[in-house]
Amino acid sequence: MLVIRDLQAFIRDEKQEAKQILCGVHLTVKPGEVHAIMGPNGSGKSTLSNVLAGHEGYQITQGDVHFEGKDLLTLSPEERAAAGLFLAFQYPVEIPGVNNMYFLRTALNSIRHHKNLPPLDAMDFLSLVKSKMKEVGMDEKFLSRAVNEGFSGGEKKRNEVLQMLMLEPKLAILDETDSGLDIDALQAVAKGVNTLRNGTRSFIVVTHYQRLLTYIVPDVVHVMVKGKIIQSGGKELAEALEAKGYGWLENEAEV
């Protein structure tokens, strides 16, 4: 599904100084797997998510990424989306004046267009989106609001999950989707992911906390520190981290 080899990337800060963030990431995600990436703040987890989705603010200096055999790094963000890559954003942006339903339908039909499927008409779309909203526990009134405008943190994240359910990606990356969520919203997010798990669809779940992983049980857990994955293991690794913090791994990594 996804093969990342020695990925290195930097970003320019306000002073135009290059700041290396990814320092050689290796990661292989097979179809149907759920990978969790954990790590302290500033370790490069969100950067990795953004680089995979094609954010143009980052410069890639080395390495390659293949997604279903395609050279991912040569594709535009919209081509990556069309190929089946979805990013649930850590901070979903507001788009004032743009109707949430219109946005969702345009997105869905853009992706259907790439798949050579006919666009969904308004009626079919509406019944589909309503059923998905029920799954994530969103009120239908959110359809007529502007995209994320005035949504609470939890509502924004539910909206991300709704989009994921509608677009049915092959690989979904959840970038700290759990941060700032109450327990109900957290469960709604987890339910969304679990509904989509089907043995072929893959997930990368970026999180600080083990909490989400009790609802979304990962196949593999990675720990990212200073732009590198320094340890990988099963779900018990997440539990160990929760108990001991990242310090012991960072110390080990330096040995």
Place this chain on the structure above:
Amino acid sequence: MANNYIKQLVNKQYEYGFVTAIESDTFAPGLSEDVIRRLSHIKNEPEFLLNWRLRAYRHWLTLEPPAWAHIQYPKIDYQSMIYYAAPKVKTDGPKSLDDIDPALLETYKKLGIPLHEQGRLAGVAVDAVFDSVSVATTFKSKLAEAGVLFCSFSEAVKLHPELIETYLGSVVPYKDNFFAALNSAVFSDGSFVYIPKGVRCPMELSTYFRINAANTGQFERTLIIADDHSYVSYLEGCTAPMRDENQLHAAVVELVAHDHAQIKYSTVQNWYPGDEEGRGGIFNFVTKRGACRGVHSKISWTQIETGSAITWKYPSVILQGDDSVGEFYSVALTNHRQQADTGTKMIHIGKNTRSTIISKGISAGFGQNTYRGLVRILPTATHARNYTQCDSLLIGETCGAHTFPYIETKNASAQLEHEACTSKIGEDQLFYCRQRGLSEENAVSMIVNGFCKKVLNELPMEFAVEAQKLLEVSLEGSVG
């Protein structure tokens, strides 16, 4: 980022930049009392009009062009300009569409103006002003059945001189400002509308303005009178050929709403904006004002300003009648080297008068966009209310947005609200949309349309689509 796309769109040509090869009767360049007399003579005008023009001209000679606006342009040489250019006609004047030069009709077809059957389908009555002369008014008979007068200004001078004499200059006096004075002296044509008492105009009325001849100033005048309990919705659209030199468009629009009357005036302005380097383009120096004379009357201005090298206009409402309502909805877009200084004035005189101002400025490229608005509450305007919202959207690093709101309140019972915000089309917004599969093109137009939604909603349905398309063409590709 996404540079190819940007280049491609920036290079998009102005679609309406063609020139129609037709013969025209033109004056030699220059302005004098003699020119005005000749103009008035050609048009067979009554004495009062000639005298009014001459008074305006003499007053204009004493004025200096306004210097307070946030715009920069070379000094205009008013003596090098042509003040009258009319397409040559075989006879006295076109009696019907068949008498009109086919080349002219072809032009209108290119502009997408529904003059013939298209017009009937669209249900829009159109008065088309080509250079200085009003060419054809469709649907005249159907409107006449309803008692609505809709014709060129020249025709109105001939057929309804008493209405012209009563209302001309009653909202925008020739002494109002430099450009209004100039217009009053030399205006060559325009549109006239009168809606009688109790009549709801059965269709949208529309005027298309087109500047074709070179070195020609266009000075048209629009006068709309809505008598008691009447309603009219009016739309104007504007285009011009691409030329390297600047051309002046100094129009005056006057609206009068009597008791319980309502006038909805919409503009889609797409004059040639000049090229990327700022060469050429129209100077759009326009005075538009409405008077809510009657109680419970309402005037609403909606404008989509995407064209012109420079836009200088402040469609205003004088809220004289008690309980009258004034509205101003505006989208002004400046790309490349365009400059816009636009806004409104709401003058509250009557009791319980209300006004709403929604202004959306979009700047891209090296565009400079200024909102300038005045809300004045006079001592008589008890319980007047105003709500103002002016937002700016910046695209890129080299453009500018400026806001100059003025408020003068002389009545303590007034309630005024003002909201303003400036935002940038974020790369984050674009990335978000593209991550969901939208092309950059679709993402930009979606974000911009969202930003302008409150204003676009005010346009008559069939023109909202046109305006949306216009925004897309004028703006996309300026992202960077």
